[in-house]
C-alpha cells in the first residue's frame with residue numbers, strides 16, 4: 001500500500017479505517033462510556049503552549065534519552081496494545097521490528113497475538129506488559145515465560161482491575177455476543193475488506209493470545225483465552241501485590257496507570273522503578289482528567305525519585321515535547337502506532353516514527369531546546 005501523503009496521525013487513522021473491518025477500527029479508536037477522557041487527552045495536550053524562541057543558534061538538538069539503563073534514540077516507546085496482531089499480519093512482530101530499527105523499546109501486551117518468544121526472535125526483546133490476574137500460579141508461569149524470552153522490563157498495568165464498558169465494542173460484538181443479524185453484519189464487515197481477510201484473517205494465524213495459549217493445558221483457542229481473561233482479572237489487586245511481582249521478576253518494574261499524586265507516592269513507596277501516568281487512553285474510568293492535566297502535579301509529588309513516563313493523546317513529535325515540559329522523561333504511544341501498523345505494516349510504523357522524530361526535532365529547535373533532558377517548564381508559555 002502506498003503511504004505517500006500520509007504525514008500526520010490523522011492520516012494514518014484514516015488509512016487504517018479504510019483497511020480494517022469496522023469492528024477492529026472501533027476497537028482501536030474507541031474509549032470507555034462517552035469517550036470524554038479520550039477526547040480530553042488529545043484536547044488538553046494540544047492546548048499546551050510552548051514559547052517560541054528565535055536566534056538561539058542551537059543547531060541539531062539531542063534526542064537520545066537515558067531510561068532504566070537503556071538509551072532510547074528519542075524519548076518514545078511503543079506502548080502495549082492488545083490484539084495488535086489482528087491489525088496486521090503477525091502485527092506485534094512487525095511493530096517491534098520497526099521499533100528496534102528506530103532504536104526504541106516495544107512493549108508487548110499480555111493479550112498480544114504474537115508470543116514474547118516470537119517477537120524476541122525477530123527484534124530486540126520487548127518490554128513485557130502484565131495484567132494482574134487472580135491465578136497467581138498462572139502469573140508465575142507467565143512471568144517465567146517472558147523472562148525466558150529475554151524480556152527484562154515489566155510494565156505492570158494497574159488501571160484495569162475491572163474492564164470498563166466500551167459502547168462501540170459492545171455494539172460491534174467485540175466484547176459481546178451478537179444475534180443472528182449481528183453475526184451476518186460482522187461477516188460482511190470482514191468480507192468487504194478483502195485485503196485484511198487475505199493478509200491477516202487467513203494469512204496471520206494463529207489468532208490466539210500468544211503469551212497465554214501455551215500456558216493452558218492442551219493449548220487454548222481465542223474464545224477460551226478471552227473468557228478466561230474476563231473471569232480472571234483481579235479486582236482485589238493492591239500495593240502488596242508489588243511484593244509478589246518483585247519476587248517473581250528480577251528486572252525493572254514499571255507501574256502503568258497512575259493518575260493521582262497519592263498513587264504516585266504509593267508507587268514510589270512500593271518500590272516501582274518507574275511509573276507511567278496513564279488513564280489507559282480513555283478506555284477505563286471515563287470523565288477522569290487527561291494525562292496532560294495530571295502530569296505536573298504527579299511530577300511534583302514524585303520529586304525526581306523515579307522516572308515518569310506518560311501516555312494519552314500523543315499524536316505528534318510536538319506532543320512528545322509538550323509532555324516533557326510537563327514533567328515526563330519519555331512518552332508512550334498506543335493508537336498512533338496501531339493505526340500506522342494497520343495502514344502500512346512494519347513500513348508504516350517505521351515511517352510514522354521517522355516523522356515523529358523529525359517533528360520533535362523541529363519543535364525543539366523552534367522552542368530553543370537543545371537537549372531532551374533539559375526540556376521542562378521553562379519552555380512553557382505562561383502568559384495567562
Ligand SMILES: Cc1cc2nc3c(=O)[nH]c(=O)nc-3n(C[C@H](O)[C@H](O)[C@H](O)COP(=O)(O)O)c2cc1C
Pocket residue numbers: 027028029041079080081082109110111129157256278279280281282283311312313314332333334335336338
Ligand atoms: C487498542 C488498544 C489496546 C490496548 N491494550 C492495552 C493492553 O493490552 N495493556 C495495557 O496496559 N494498555 C493497553 N492499552 C492502553 C495503551 O497502552 C495506552 O495506555 C493508550 O493507548 C495511550 O493512549 P493513546 O492511544 O492516545 O496513545 C490499549 C490501547 C488501545 C488503543
